[in-house]
Amino acid sequence: MTAPIVIVALAVCLSATMIGAWLIALRTGRSGWIDAIWSFATGAFGAAAAVIPLAESQISMRQVFVAILALFWSLRLGLHISIRTARGGDDPRYKQLREEWGGSFKRRLFWFLQIQALAALALALSIMLAAHNPAPGLGIADWTGFAVLIVAVAGETIADRQLSAFRSNPANKGKVCDVGLWGISRHPNYFFEWLGWLAYAIIAIDLKGAYPWGWLALAGPLLMYWLLVHASGIPPLEAHMLRSRGKAFRDYQQRVNAFWPGPQHWANARNNGGIR
Template identity: 45%
Template sequence: MLPADMSLTAAFALSVLVAVAAKTGAWLWQLRTRNAGMVDAIWAWTLGGLAGLYALCGDAPAVLRLLVAVMGGAWGLRLGWHLWVRNHGKAEDWRYAQLRKEWGAGADSKMFWFFQFQNVFTLMLAASAFAPVAYRDTMPPAWAIGLAVLLWFGSIAGEGIADRQMERFRANPANKGTVCRDGLWRYSRHPNYFFECVHWAAYVPLALGAPWGWVSLAAPAIMAFLLLKLSGVPMLEAEMSRRKPGYDAYVRSTSALIPWPPKA
């Protein structure tokens, strides 16, 4: 049986401390390694950990809190490990290298506050997805639980497949400088981002009937905003268009997010 009954306010305050500590640790790591890209893995692990924190602190039925802890924790563990392996021991991700170059002598201090600014979205995601599920008196309908598990499993599997397809493409020297159209990448320019949004939608059915259940709708909306408007697609596609011949044609023919048959 999970312990319970810490107030939601106290749980949120604790989540703030955890997020700030995690990003401070990431900042200290990049001071030593000069590779800020590792913060991406720590972001995923932190969010997975916050799923467990809300589950431990909440007052919902124990089986529901255990479910949200497993769903959020497993998601964070897989994605964090993927990002860690992708970045560890390699050159700094071009996004952070570009920021370091633009910031010059003040890069270290600005990187610290940039990492902490990311926590605003980390905390919003965790609170909107996990808190409405962990803080409720009743169980959602059985069909809603089934739908949540189905969405979660599909998102984890889909994102994992997309990541492996891109890894195989990049590992082939013959593909250097070309655009990946293999597998899911034929139908979406960012299938991994699509399944990331689906993951955050998986908590919405679990919040059905909860007093603040509607708040859970914010989680997939926040993630879609981040990926489509802020730090995902705009930055990445501007860089890909500059570096890869044929990427503009790929943009014209292929859906940005939702997998869909490409245009002729």
């Protein structure tokens, strides 16, 4: 099968999947299913693209290796969001969109999810590019990518559990979670999500120049960084937190980095009136 045919098939399947997510979200009234379905679809179709033979006569160990990594990430994130949604939790970002879009919410949500399908296509292609690196056997880059993805999934899992434990304590109602990983980044789950996509670029890129297509896998982490930091991730979520937590969250913004983990800026917070 040729690469263009695979890309077209991926685009059609992802578009159709997000139409299904749109219908489910409207029918159930829970937008959390959108992100769960997106996670499952990106991993599943990315894994499929990884193992589909292109010029190779046989499926390589790298293709299987990368497909397993994609499915591992997808199942962890998709199940986490599914459980949260099933328990009645919902994403405040979609609630805000419903308020902003008003009567045109259904139509605009449809096209918004098609944009998500396009983003998923770019990410699935990053997985595909990593899997089809023609280098023989599994080398240092492969195992480095594997280690990076394991760290990413573990870090995101720990961050999610720390936030869940914080929210489950009645004493923390109305407070901002700043414990554990949330004390070194305001969005550690987003940071580790980005880190996971860097793994595929590490596997795909051949520094010797034998596989120039591998450099295109950088589109995965670059796109994910833009989405999380500048588009659908941090901006709308922090706007919601400022509305719901007010000064407590502004203080938190003063002393903790938004994305990159690092030490807290206590001096800056004092100088800006963040700590009293």
